Amino acid sequence: MTTTAQQDAPRVRTRRRRSSDRGVNRAFRITATGAGALILAVLAAVAIFLVIEAWPSISAGSETLAESISWFPEDANLLTFVGPLVFGTLLGSALAMLIAVPLAIGIALFISHYAPRRMAQALGYVIDLLAAIPSVVYGLWGAIVVTPVVQPVWEWLSSTLGWIPLFAGPAANPARVMLTVAVVLAVMILPIITAVSREVFLQTPRLHEEAALALGATRWEMIRTAVLPFARSGIISASMLGLGRALGETMAVLMILSPGAMYSFAVLQAGQQQTIAANIAAQYPEASGLGVSTLIATGLALFVITMAVNMAARAIVARRKDFSGAN
Amino acid sequence: MERHVKLSRISRVGTAVAVGALALTLTACGSDDPVGDAAGGDDSAATSDEATLSGSLNGAGASSQEAAMNAWRAGFQSAQPDVTVNYDPIGSGGGRTNFIEGATSFAGSDAALDDEEIVDAQARCLDGDVLELPMYISPIAVIFNLEGVDQLKLDAPTIAGIFNGDITSWDDPAIAEQNPDATLPATAVTPVNRSDESGTTENFTEYLVAAAGDAWPHEASGDWPVSGTQSAQGTSGVVQTVQGGDGTIGYADASQAGDLGTVEVKVGEEYVPYSPEAAAKVVDASENIEGRGQYDFALELARDTTESGAYPIVLVSYHLACAQYEDQAEADLVKGFLGYVASPEGQEASASAAGSAPISDALRTEVTTAIDAIGVK
Numbered sequence: 187m188t189t190t191a192q193q194d195a196p197r198v199r200t201r202r203r204r205s206s207d208r209g210v211n212r213a214f215r216i217t218a219t220g221a222g223a224l225i226l227a228v229l230a231a232v233a234i235f236l237v238i239e240a241w242p243s244i245s246a247g248s249e250t251l252a253e254s255i256s257w258f259p260e261d262a263n264l265l266t267f268v269g270p271l272v273f274g275t276l277l278g279s280a281l282a283m284l285i286a287v288p289l290a291i292g293i294a295l296f297i298s299h300y301a302p303r304r305m306a307q308a309l310g311y312v313i314d315l316l317a318a319i320p321s322v323v324y325g326l327w328g329a330i331v332v333t334p335v336v337q338p339v340w341e342w343l344s345s346t347l348g349w350i351p352l353f354a355g356p357a358a359n360p361a362r363v364m365l366t367v368a369v370v371l372a373v374m375i376l377p378i379i380t381a382v383s384r385e386v387f388l389q390t391p392r393l394h395e396e397a398a399l400a401l402g403a404t405r406w407e408m409i410r411t412a413v414l415p416f417a418r419s420g421i422i423s424a425s426m427l428g429l430g431r432a433l434g435e436t437m438a439v440l441m442i443l444s445p446g447a448m449y450s451f452a453v454l455q456a457g458q459q460q461t462i463a464a465n466i467a468a469q470y471p472e473a474s475g476l477g478v479s480t481l482i483a484t485g486l487a488l489f490v491i492t493m494a495v496n497m498a499a500r501a502i503v504a505r506r507k508d509f510s511g512a513n
Numbered sequence: 514m515e516r517h518v519k520l521s522r523i524s525r526v527g528t529a530v531a532v533g534a535l536a537l538t539l540t541a542c543g544s545d546d547p548v549g550d551a552a553g554g555d556d557s558a559a560t561s562d563e564a565t566l567s568g569s570l571n572g573a574g575a576s577s578q579e580a581a582m583n584a585w586r587a588g589f590q591s592a593q594p595d596v597t598v599n600y601d602p603i604g605s606g607g608g609r610t611n612f613i614e615g616a617t618s619f620a621g622s623d624a625a626l627d628d629e630e631i632v633d634a635q636a637r638c639l640d641g642d643v644l645e646l647p648m649y650i651s652p653i654a655v656i657f658n659l660e661g662v663d664q665l666k667l668d669a670p671t672i673a674g675i676f677n678g679d680i681t682s683w684d685d686p687a688i689a690e691q692n693p694d695a696t697l698p699a700t701a702v703t704p705v706n707r708s709d710e711s712g713t714t715e716n717f718t719e720y721l722v723a724a725a726g727d728a729w730p731h732e733a734s735g736d737w738p739v740s741g742t743q744s745a746q747g748t749s750g751v752v753q754t755v756q757g758g759d760g761t762i763g764y765a766d767a768s769q770a771g772d773l774g775t776v777e778v779k780v781g782e783e784y785v786p787y788s789p790e791a792a793a794k795v796v797d798a799s800e801n802i803e804g805r806g807q808y809d810f811a812l813e814l815a816r817d818t819t820e821s822g823a824y825p826i827v828l829v830s831y832h833l834a835c836a837q838y839e840d841q842a843e844a845d846l847v848k849g850f851l852g853y854v855a856s857p858e859g860q861e862a863s864a865s866a867a868g869s870a871p872i873s874d875a876l877r878t879e880v881t882t883a884i885d886a887i888g889v890k
Contacts, residue, residue, distance in 0.1 A: 257710055257736050333757055359703055360758035362743060441750070444743045445708050456703075457741040468746055472604065472710045 233489065240483035243476055255477045257469060259447070264480065268487050270447040274364070274459030275488065278439065279432040281368035281453065282375060287425050289372070290379035297380075298387035299409060310384065317377035325441035328370035329362075333442065336369065337361040344454050351451045358456035362444040365453040370438050375428035382427065386420030387413055419503045426499035433492055439464035462488040567595035570846040574600075574608020574621030575830050577712050578649050582621065584866035589853045598850060605712070605830075612833050613637050618847050620833040621649070623712045625802065625811030635806075638835035639890045642806040646880045648854050649830040649863065650870040652792035653717055654767040655776035658755050659683060661698060666691045668779035669817075673725035675762060676704045677739060683760055691779070698760075705754045705763035706737040708744035716828040717764045723816035724825065764826070767792075768868020778826065781819035789870035791824035797873050798823050808836055808883035810876075827870070836883070837890040848887040855880050 243251065248263035258267065293313065297306045337359055344355030357363075390413045398408040414421075445460035445468065452458050466481045473481055572582075579602040586598040603611070605622040612620035613633045625645055626634055634643045655672060657665060662683075667675075671687045674680040680687060684697040707714045714735050721729040731738035745754040748765045755763040755773060767775070767787050777784035785791050798820040802811045816825045832851060838844040853859045860871035872880075 256734070329753065329757070337758075356701065358743060359701070359760065360743070360754055362745070362754060362757075440746055444745065444754075446741055448741070455741070456743040468709050474604075474607075 236482060236486040236489055240479055240486045243479035243483045246476060246479075251476060251480060254475065255473075255480060257477070258480065264483060267447075267480070268462075268484050270449055271460055271462045271465055271484055272487055272491065273449050275433055275461040275463070275491070277451070277453070277459060278364055278367050278371060278461055279429055281365065282371035282432045283425060283429055285368060285372035286375050286379060286428060287421075290376050290424070290428075291383055291421060293376070293380045294383035294387055295409060295413070297384050299405070299413070310381075313377050313380050315377075316373070317381070321374065321435060321437045322441075324370055324374050325438040328366065328438055328442040332370055333361045333366055336366055340365060340454050353454055354452045355454060357454040358444070361454075362442055362456055363454050364443065364459050367439050367442050368453070370442060371432045371435055374435065374438065375431050378431065379421075379424045379428040382424035383417065383421050386417040386424070389420075390416045422499060422502050426496060429495055429499075430492055433495065434463050434488065435461075436463040436467050440467050566593045566845055566849050568842050568846055569597040569599060570619070570843075570850055571599045571617045572601070572608075572619040572621065573603050573611045573617045574833075575605040575623045575712070576602035577623055577651065577828060578602070578621040578830050578867075580867035581649055581863035581869055584862040585850070585854050585859055588859060588862045589850050592853070593849065596846065596849075609833065618834070618838070618843055619851070621830060622833055623715070623828065623830045625831060626833065631805065631809075634833070634835075639837045639839065641835060641837035641890065642808045642883075642886070644808045644832070644834040644836060644851075644883050644887070645805075645811040646832045646834070646851065646855070646883065647796060647810055647812055647829045647876070648832050648851075648860075648872060648880060649867075650792055650796055650872060651828040651830070651867070652767040652787055652789065652824060652870055653713055653720075653764055653826045653828060654770045654787045655762065655764050655778065655826065656752065656755050656770050656773040657762040657776060658758065658760070658773055659698070659700065659762075660759055662695050663774050664692075664695065664777065665774060666777045666779065666784040669721065669724035670726060670728035672776070672778070673721045673729035675702055676706070676721070677729060677731075678704065678742070679728070691784075700760035703743050703758055703761045704739075705743045705745065705751055705758075705761050706739070707748075707751055708737075708746050710735040711747075712828055712830075713748065713764065713766060717826060719814075720816045720826045766828075766868065778824065780823055780825060781821060783821065785822060785824050787824050787826075789864065791822055792827045792870035793873045793876070794820065794823040795825050795827055796829060797875055806836075808886060810879060810883070834887065836886050837888060839890065841889050844887055844889050848884060851884045851887075852881070855884060 243264060248261075251258050251264065251267075252260050252262065293309075297310055297313075301309060337357070340357040340361050340363070341359075343353050344357040347353040348355045394412040394416065395408055398412045399405075403411060439461050443460065443464065444456040445464065446457035447460060448458050450458040462484045466485055469477070469481055579600070582600045582602070586600060589598055590596055600621070601617075602621075605624055608617075608620040609622050609626060609630060611617045613630060615637055626643065631643060635641070655667070659665075665688075667688065668691065671680065671691065674687060681702055682699055683702055684699045685702075689697055712735065714737055715733060718729075718731065718738070719733040722731075722733045737744065743754060743758075743761070745751045748769050751763045751765045752769050752771060752773070755761045755765075756771075762776075770787075775787050777786045779785075795815060795818055796812065798818045799812045799815040801809070802813050805811055811831070812829060814827070814829060815823075818825055832854065834847050834851060838847065854863075855872070855877055857871070857877075860869075860877075863869045864871050
């Protein structure tokens with residue numbers, strides 16, 4: 187009697203626990219799957235919206251567009267209209283990346299490998315804080331504070347390095363130019379690249395680092411041979427996150443840049459380039475009908491660019507998997 | 514056992530999140546404040562003896578009038594507490610279309626009706642007269658920021674040359690000749706324009722087309738015709754850009770010019786600084802478009818006027834209404850509201866709210882006869 191009772195009791199308990207586990211597990215699994223599916227659905231919905239809304243403009247002839255949209259340039263079609271905007275977007279983001287990525291890696295290395303612990307924590311906190319500032323504030327800061335400060339620097343750049351097409355003068359005064367935009371964009375994407383890189387640097391196996399030091403490497407050599415190769419794919423992912431933000435940034439560009447629609451590398455002259463996002467924000471308030479549709483078509487182009495960038499980043503990360511900590 | 518505890522904790526967190534989300538959704542249903550109830554129940558006893566109107570009056574049109582319209586609505590509604598005036602700043606084109614289709618009782622428009630529209634508008638007005646009343650006059654100042662120079666006198670061809678990029682230095686002879694007293698530096702000239710489509714740009718280029726002759730080779734348009742220039746979004750953007758550089762020159766709504774230098778524009782043989790009176794004067798100096806009805810004051814703006822003391826760079830915005838409505842209440846409301854807009858108090862209200870130039874007494878007499886004629890068929 188007693189033995190059977192003792193044998194029965196745990197069996198019952200196990201069964202009950204399993205059945206309740208199954209319920210919660212299933213609910214949790216469904217919730218998680220739902221969340222995953224939702225993000226795909228949202229993405230698809232955005233893509234479908236863009237295509238549907240852009241279609242009238244895509245299917246309309248260039249003459250119709252020029253006739254019914256006051257700001258649409260004469261003798262242009264949709265592609266020649268979007269082209270300079272795509273160019274400006276890519277140019278601005280590329281310059282911002284050029285400034286931000288080396289700086290971010292430097293800051294992240296300092297925090298992870300050089301700074302005393304307490305200082306590293308404080309610095310990390312400050313960097314994260316930068317990410318919380320709204321882009322309108324960055325725009326105002328750029329337009330009111332940065333522009334006058336960098337103007338003499340750009341003046342000097344154009345007078346000494348003016349033979350490089352990028353720095354061709356005369357430098358605009360006020361400096362409402364692409365290079366100023368790039369500087370502000372760089373500051374905006376700095377926190378995200380720094381934060382992710384820092385985490386990746388901290389993941390470097392302690393043994394790798396100690397082995398390098400034991401072999402007589404200096405700290406810089408240790409970082410070069412152990413930390414950076416290990417973190418390479420992480421740095422690329424971090425940079426792509428930053429690039430995504432730079433590509434889509436609207437307010438800061440809108441408030442700082444004097445727009446133009448040219449394929450121009452002159453980043454110190456006014457009225458040369460414009461980005462897609464800023465152009466939409468600038469023209470939308472007075473746009474109607476086909477104008478809205480054309481703006482959304484440019485938005486579709488931005489969507490495609492961002493997707494392509496992200497996919498390229500994924501491909502690079504996947505190819506360099508052997509360097510990551512996954513193995 | 515321990516696992517049990519963990520799971521139940523998760524589910525409790527889940528409940529909290531769900532409740533929080535619900536609360537958020539509920540608070541998101543806040544009220545969207547409609548444009549109508551700005552003044553509400555302010556019973557100003559002084560005018561209450563006239564407070565006999567009630568109902569709501571709907572208009573739509575030019576966004577340039579928005580700030581002034583808010584002041585007029587507030588002023589009129591405090592005098593007539595039972596009246597609600599709505600104005601939708603959808604743009605001049607949309608405003609004219611809505612008015613012609615009968616969706617609104619009046620419209621605001623930066624441009625007068627064209628010949629096609631006037632026919633449709635007459636049909637909408639029960640084959641009666643159409644009122645086009647230029648009651649919002651907004652002067653456009655040519656502003657500049659040049660170290661050591663506070664005053665500048667320029668004629669139209671020089672202004673055109675500067676904005677077209679032909680005059681590139683401030684010590685250019687064309688500028689120096691007109692400003693013998695000023696010490697002009699050799700700073701580069703940086704013209705600043707609006708980057709968005711705007712009525713200010715349209716009126717400024719109209720002035721250049723009319724007054725500058727060959728020096729301005731472009732057509733009048735709301736989009737700036739020269740590329741590769743400094744530009745900024747909105748009036749505030751232009752003002753800020755002009756302020757931010759040395760040797761910059763731009764154009765902006767005069768009320769926003771702040772402490773920047775403003776150009777005295779050559780009219781006839783003299784240089785006229787911007788002032789509200791000078792801006793109102795150019796409207797008086799302009800002829801009405803011919804062949805329109807007796808209550809139609811659509812103007813052929815004399816931007817090339819030589820009238821002494823007139824300032825020719827202005828934006829004139831019209832109020833469009835009918836002389837005849839089907840409904841007595843609607844007619845009374847339109848009559849009352851436009852009467853208030855034309856009154857000295859109304860013009861004063863828009864001057865302080867939007868920096869517009871009050872209309873002259875001569876023009877007021879004219880538009881008042883038209884407004885008094887509003888009635889039912």
